[in-house]
Amino acid sequence: MSEVINYYNQFDEWGRLDREPIEFQVNCHYIKKYLPRTGSILDNGAGPGKYSVALAQEGYHMTLTDLTPKFVDMAKSKAKERNVEGQFDGFYEADARALSLFNSEQFDATLMLGPMYHIQQEEDRLKAIAELRRVTKRDGLVFVAFMPRVRHILTSLLNPRSWKPNDNMEAIDAFSRSGCFDHSNEGRFTGAYYFEVKDIKPFMENNGFETINFIGSNVGAILNQESWNYWEGKGEEEVRKLIGLLIERAEDPHVLGISSHLLYIGRRK
Known part of the structure; x- marks a missing residue:
């Protein structure tokens, strides 16, 4: 995993989600739609903590992990800047395949919005999903991101x-x-x-989860810069409507293959 750490040490992941706002806004919409109103949430493989900080601002109690030390430090700084540091129970360097620092069934819900992109060996993917299940309470929710092949x-x-x-x-x-x-x-x-779209639900269901929803987080990835320039030139209200349409269409199974990222929402059995 040293390659992953080296890559993200020089990459602006927080800025990417600002530059490509659809993925973040679509995911946030569906995460907030399904999360319980209260509870302890793990953001596992959180990157610089953009989702964690947003949820902390909504009042959730968060725990954050990431493989990259730079991102863990950045998440602490972002939480402090936004006065939500007290909503975090900890910021940890950890590998999604080995979460021994946490107890079994410790969290009411768990996010894993990055690790599955980088785990190329099936054995390691199974370890990461087993750890996700272990640390999530029975009937707790999970939100797992994938990239479609x-x-x-x-x-x-x-x-x-x-x-x-x-x-x-x-x-x-x-x-x-x-x-x-x-x-x-x-x-x-x-x-x-990159997963085959048709394999994602069976992969999760065969490893201890019940499917609740499965969405295309960023169908807007088909828009090139010229397209974005056009819609942004129409003004904020038109962009808001565009993102609203993509949020609505995210659940359409016909768009899953053209979305750059996918979000699986499930319940731990």
Whole structure:
């Protein structure tokens, strides 16, 4: 996982969610829709804590973990800046596959909005999901993010020079079968795993969860900069309506494959 840490040490993840607001706003809408009104929540693999801080501002008691020390420190700073540091029960460096610092059934709900992108080995994905289940209370809710394989195939076809080695059909065909991607250019997106959309619900259900909802977090990823410039030029109200439409359409199963990120919402059995 040193590659992941090195990548995120030089990447502005907090800023990404500002620059690409649809993913954050769609996820927040559905997280708040299903979360209980009170309780203790773990944000597991939280990055710099953008979701944790937002939920702390809503009054939730949060615990935050991330693999990258820089992000843990940043989350502390962001919580302090926004006067919600007291809503956090702790900020920890931890690997999603090994959460031994927490008791079994400790949390009323658990977010895992990043780790599944980076775990390429099936054995390790199963460890991460087993730990997610272990630390979540029975009937507690989980929110798990995935990246869909078909979307990255399309992205590779659209921008082959930006997604080497997926700049030739032999490599894209191999990726289509394996779901594993390792960027050829140093400093670009770290080794990643992309799920087949059809496999996500069975994967979660076979590992101790009941599906509640499954959404496309960022269908807006299909919009290029020219499109964004057009809608932003129409004013804030028009952008608000655009995001509202994408929130509404996020539950449409037909858009899952074109969304850059997916959100699984389930209940721990």
